[in-house]
Amino acid sequence: MTKVITGDTTFFKGIDQIKYEGLNSDNPLAFRWYDADRVVAGKTMKEHLRFACAYWHSFNGTGADPFGGPTHIFDWDKKEDPVARAKDKMDAAFEFITKMQLPYYCFHDVDVVDYTNDIAENERHLQQLVAYAKQKQEESGVKLLWGTANLFSHARYMNGAATNPNFHVLAHAGAQVKAALDATIALGGENYVFWGGREGYMSLLNTNMKREQEHLAKFLHLAKDYARQQGFKGTFFIEPKPCEPSKHQYDYDAATVKGFLQEFDLLDDFKLNIEVNHATLAGHTFQHELQVAANHNLLGSIDANRGDYQNGWDTDQFPNDINELTEAMLIILESGGLQGGGINFDAKIRRNSTDKLDLFYAHIGGMDIFARALLTADQILQKSDYLAIRKNRYAAFDEGAGADFEHGKLTLDDLRSFALANGEPETISGKQEYLENVINRYI
Template structure:
């Protein structure tokens, strides 16, 4: 991939990030991520399908609920919204190509600031889409997925497709239509729905069934429109339990699976899972991955982590090799993502104010996943990991256990078996052994 810049170079002094191997002390080089290295039959690039999150990397400014912006971006100074947006896109593609990231992801308002005029917003977005087409053609970078931000504007204070005011719902429809059009124009491979405020603060003023019916109707309407426009990709729903609402309807992977089944959406939708959202739901990310895999719905993931001392969505870059190795064990055994990839939905810290910090963050995250991929493949190929797990269930592989799985035993048959066999033996789950096994391969 060649580096693409606009008229101005925004990240001066930083060249394209290269693989230099494990002995390298260069903080702006990959030690583990070697894009063309073949692991488990595919290159790392094909397995991991890394993407840059446009919003955190180029719209985030370091502000938090207790303080103003700390990141002053040289691409965010022009007064004209469209010209400012073009500078931002120049900077983003310079960064993405210097990082050798194959994909990016965006919300509609990430690309260009919106007003309250629907037609004007559509014109602005169209202008940036045309500019984005040029950038993609020059660089070879692709759009992993697009989406619409239908949660930040004050009109969405009570939700978007679940808003009790139809007028607000219609505005959400206008944004989603435009975002779908943009995704198609930029040859996006998927489209995401994140219900940022699709939930409630109090049941005292909420008709929950009606709101969920509206959400399903909205998803069907958007899906039908996209298909008529020729969109062949997958639609993703991203679960999150709360924040900003008290309770969101896409609470976790299991909840979304049930929702998709209830409303006949399984044929078109899969899950885009986020690590920090799993934490907020009281789950491990491994759990969320496994739920999606077991239901055939693992579409994509947003890579980040939370902070155990902060009970909110801190969106930090991933850095725990053991945890990520456990993710990759599940993803590899599932055969990978269905259409999606690994989007770094993570942001540099409020006090990380140098342009190089954005590079350090992505280099670290990409290396962690590459290393975890190698570890997981070695475990699956060289250890007794799969056998140890399978052996826990070997009583169902033959005899009465197999008959039970095949639906051939009655409840009385189970009673008679228990009575004739006496107390079962205690069999170790070998949890510590398996945890040590991962550490051995690290």
């Protein structure tokens, strides 16, 4: 259990540490499913899920949207001095994180302290807050799952960062990534994420796509080599996203990123951080993106959220779909779990959710739904015929001519001969509805 710390001021007065109370509890400030020390499939829930708080949404989010200004006005965001304000925010964050029993957090550099156009000043301010965060981590036991640099919000990055057509902009991105890597390493960060917020194009009329992708690869190699030289042992993640804000981004989906990493010799150091809402924006399911990553040994981490069926953009709502997450946990458990990462709640409370308690309700719901999905998926794997049905569907490749085909022993003429000798194939059911019922039965 993490140790609750509050700093000089308690920002969440009257709220105790959130504990597991079980299914009979009606307490909205308690877990009904997430029992951190409960062992499932050989590991505790805490070890399987490795929950993290997204520093940016939870403590930098204002509720603003393209049509209206801030609605979330919180106590930790009132001081004028940027460092003092950042320390208040960190006090609030660690109080919340420890009260929620979240073992990890994640941040962008500009989340930790406001940046200006002065590189040296930004680095000094970040170093001050890194020292403060290190103290907080030591007091609480909370760890940094991953750090990253925000290379998309500043106006200089309007045409991308590592893919920008202006080398001067790329150099600024390099300086920012160096500082973010230094911060991540100083705080014992277990991973580092590259999120290509604008690494793509708006129009091919003014874009040399091949050159931009080559620049991105060179940039990633430089960053990776620097971090390794500083002793960083963790994994680098790339987070696929198809569009928004760019028309088309070079990290479109898991398969695209796998091809990019393979082409530019980055597979040994990089894995994928899969986000639910990005998967659906790419026209895929979350499960599809997880499976693609798992198939190529690239399933590193998750940004947990959801979109809205009526909105074609990244709404970053907290997850609540038990069917979706059960199917996701089946893939994660079958593939041996996440490699280095965890489940980061890259989600924000709604614009009209203006109470501090809403932040607790959102995370409690997210942690509970993943815990319930983990339990359900484990039961399906242990007790149902789910695995057997899928295996039997490919039984024709397990022996005879089918096995010979898989082992490269047949020619195209051999396939014709088999088809001619054996006539029309038998119609075999895929049993989709049955398997969907299996999911619901164990839920």
